[in-house]
Amino acid sequence: MPGDHSSKQFDLDLEAIRSKVLSMGGLVESQFADAVQCFRSGDIPRAEQVIKADENVNRLEVTLDDACSHLIVRRQPAANDLRTVMATLKVITDLERIGDEATKIARTAKSLHERGPVGGLNHYESVRVMAENTADLLHDALDAFARLDEGQAARIIARDATIDNEFGAIIRTMITFMMEDPRTISTALDTLWVAKALERIGDHAKNIAEYVIYVVEGKDIRHSDYVYTRLGSAI
Amino acid sequence: MPGDHSSKQFDLDLEAIRSKVLSMGGLVESQFADAVQCFRSGDIPRAEQVIKADENVNRLEVTLDDACSHLIVRRQPAANDLRTVMATLKVITDLERIGDEATKIARTAKSLHERGPVGGLNHYESVRVMAENTADLLHDALDAFARLDEGQAARIIARDATIDNEFGAIIRTMITFMMEDPRTISTALDTLWVAKALERIGDHAKNIAEYVIYVVEGKDIRHSDYVYTRLGSAI
Numbered sequence: 001m002p003g004d005h006s007s008k009q010f011d012l013d014l015e016a017i018r019s020k021v022l023s024m025g026g027l028v029e030s031q032f033a034d035a036v037q038c039f040r041s042g043d044i045p046r047a048e049q050v051i052k053a054d055e056n057v058n059r060l061e062v063t064l065d066d067a068c069s070h071l072i073v074r075r076q077p078a079a080n081d082l083r084t085v086m087a088t089l090k091v092i093t094d095l096e097r098i099g100d101e102a103t104k105i106a107r108t109a110k111s112l113h114e115r116g117p118v119g120g121l122n123h124y125e126s127v128r129v130m131a132e133n134t135a136d137l138l139h140d141a142l143d144a145f146a147r148l149d150e151g152q153a154a155r156i157i158a159r160d161a162t163i164d165n166e167f168g169a170i171i172r173t174m175i176t177f178m179m180e181d182p183r184t185i186s187t188a189l190d191t192l193w194v195a196k197a198l199e200r201i202g203d204h205a206k207n208i209a210e211y212v213i214y215v216v217e218g219k220d221i222r223h224s225d226y227v228y229t230r231l232g233s234a235i
Numbered sequence: 236m237p238g239d240h241s242s243k244q245f246d247l248d249l250e251a252i253r254s255k256v257l258s259m260g261g262l263v264e265s266q267f268a269d270a271v272q273c274f275r276s277g278d279i280p281r282a283e284q285v286i287k288a289d290e291n292v293n294r295l296e297v298t299l300d301d302a303c304s305h306l307i308v309r310r311q312p313a314a315n316d317l318r319t320v321m322a323t324l325k326v327i328t329d330l331e332r333i334g335d336e337a338t339k340i341a342r343t344a345k346s347l348h349e350r351g352p353v354g355g356l357n358h359y360e361s362v363r364v365m366a367e368n369t370a371d372l373l374h375d376a377l378d379a380f381a382r383l384d385e386g387q388a389a390r391i392i393a394r395d396a397t398i399d400n401e402f403g404a405i406i407r408t409m410i411t412f413m414m415e416d417p418r419t420i421s422t423a424l425d426t427l428w429v430a431k432a433l434e435r436i437g438d439h440a441k442n443i444a445e446y447v448i449y450v451v452e453g454k455d456i457r458h459s460d461y462v463y464t465r466l467g468s469a470i
Contacts, residue, residue, distance in 0.1 A: 055458070058457070059458070061458075062457060069317055069318065072307060072317060073312075073314045076311045078308065079304065079305075079308045082304055082307060082308055086300070089324070093328065178413060178420050179417050179420055182414050185410055185414055186410060189427075192424075196431065222293070222296070223293035223297065
């Protein structure tokens, strides 16, 4: 069994990995913000940069997965400590997928602006609130992961439902636009792909929040009603 | 360091987990096949069963993640063996996400058929080839995982590109339908959500194939050109 010394070394190694995961989170956050800006402004060179930057995120995923494996082999953590490493591995996967979704937003921004705008449908305004709420949710999820704040994590899980509702509303609005003016169909569809990417990013932020609770409480709350029971009448 | 005895026990434990992961794969495969059938036929009670069955898949994810953690703590595997456990954990995550996508297909099937069909657009025929290719890809990915067949895994990664192309073609077809007859917009959109879910399932099958190569070759080929180099002029 690992003694005190080995356990302390484990803590140091784990903290080093966690801090790199948080840097990866920061990178993904700015990739996402840039992609949304490109969707708004049609800055195509910047969209290409976002797509290119995804390679860095992908490399970080491989490096950090590897660092987690080395940590396990070298420190042979006990069940409790291993749980934190497992959750960190899952967070890394979610961050990489958020990077993928940001890339999809940048690609959509490119094709939409290359095709040129159509009158009547403001594609950015249609997703603005959802995009802002998703960015906040992701930011708060990373913050909850940094501070291992389970209260904040529980609230994030509840807030993801709002984003899903906003997605539903955007679908209905876009259908109306397409029906009233078929010239808006391509732009409306691009707007829907962006909204879909936002919905996925919200899901990944929720996953990160679930792993925070898993680490803090030692409880796997995925696919359970835990958060609703915990927040009670607050939601 | 683990001796021969402990390493043999590790192999037995790991094989038990792998066989359960394959059962989970079988469950997810049939959930997916059922969802596509519901999209075809509009069998709403069956769609509700698919949605309900996702709880079993979710429970399996939690149980099997847990089994992997126990295996690591109990057997303290060396780097080589740990790699297999890590890959198994990632496969479990992908299978759970495939279950989610199958659920989305079932939900779309429900809403489409509750709204009733519109003339001119055959929603099922529009995605049939893509759905068949995706089901084959998933089946072959699970087969490659069962037999740890890296050759088959490399071919799966290449085949995923075909599915992505089919997705692009479906988008173009649906835009044409919507432009020519705005009454088809809701059905065309539902068809696109199903095609999007198929594209995601193809990605997850590709991920599973990548983990097979990671286990067999000890090589992390995610985000690399490995498969194209390996298959050479065959693709």
